[in-house]
Amino acid sequence: MKWLLVPLTFLVAGALVSAEQPTKRVAGQVSNAERLARGLPLRPPHRRSSALQPRSSNSAPITATKSCMLAAFNAADNSFYGFLQAEYGPQTPSDPGYLGTYGLFTGDSSSALGVSFTYTYDPSSSSTVVGGLQVRTTNAPGQSTYGYLGIADPVAFGGGPISASSPANYGFLTDVPHAANSPTTVTPNAFSTLMNLAMTTDLFSSPVESYVWSYDVSSGELAPSWTVAEGTTIPLQVGIQFGMNNVTATWQQFLGSSGSWTQLYFKCTQVEIE
Known part of the structure; x- marks a missing residue:
């Protein structure tokens, strides 16, 4: 072996x-x-050249449609004021529908004005507000003629055009057709049509805008704005006075020139329809 x-x-x-x-x-x-x-000191860690690069956090934009009612809240204490009603406010109790503007509120959601709008939102953006939106109506008094909830500028008796430099001037929430923002379009709308019928004159050929809404995807707030002649968009505040929804650039200055009113803000109340 x-x-x-x-x-x-x-x-x-x-x-x-x-x-x-x-x-x-x-x-x-x-x-x-x-x-x-x-007993020597240790060498520091060495970063490898093949280390993973951080991933991008960007997300694709999301397009969604919202269908809702406009719930109004008192800006002073955030209390619920009522749903914007699908009915025009009167100039006087004996003349219902005289103004052609929205200013009535109800606690009954079945009588509320229904609206819908489509927006595109970037989840990676630091802002939760999407602007320049048109809001369609679904059951408005002027639904067959107009189709959008917008703003009419009553230049004939509003003191002048809506502007940031003249905050005492104001506009109305009313039914409008599809209308560009800048320059504003002088076109028939519920306010001017009904006022002219009542006054039997053509005094109220009001400028109107339909791309006047911004939507906060975080809070659900719908806020109005107005695009002035030079193309700048100014935010507007909403207030109720004498059965009318007035919109103006600065509530405090409007209050000083026009007496007492209640400042409101709107929220969309229902869920997204993908």
């Missing part, structure tokens, strides 16, 4: 030689294990 010792000896020697091969390292480099054994 002596001949078996040669290969066994060779294999054992080979294993010993293999085990004694030094680990390859850069000249002068000492591993952290050896540094620790020698």
Whole structure:
């Protein structure tokens, strides 16, 4: 059996030689294990060049349609004021529908004005507000003729055009056709049509706008605005006075020129329809 010792000896020697091969390292480099054994400070971690790059957090824009009623809240204390009613407010109690503007509110949601709008929202944006929206009506008194909830500027007796520099001037919420924002379009609308019928004159050829709404996807608030002649869009505040919804650039200055009124804001009350 002596001949078996040669290969066994060779294999054992080979294993010993293999085990004694030094680990390859850069000249002068000492591993952290050896540094620790020698009492030397450890080398700092080395960032690999193949480290993963951070992923982009951008998300694709989302387009959705909202169908809802306009719930009004008192801006002073955030209390519920009522749903905007699908009926025009009267100039006097004996003349229902005389103005052609919205200013009546109800606690009955079945009598509320129904609206819908489509918006595109970027979830990666820091802003939750989407502007320049048209709001369609679904059950308005002037539904078959107009189709949108917009703003009419009653220049004939409103003191002048709506502007940031003349905040005492105001507009009305009313039914309007599809109308561009800048320049404003002088076109028939529920306010001017009904006022002219009542007055038997053509005094109220009001400028109107339909792209007047911004929507906050976080709070559900719908807020009006107006685009002035030079193309700047100014936010408007909503207030109720004498059965009319007035919209103006600055509530405090309007209050000083026009007596007492209640400042409101609107929220959309129902869920998205994808």
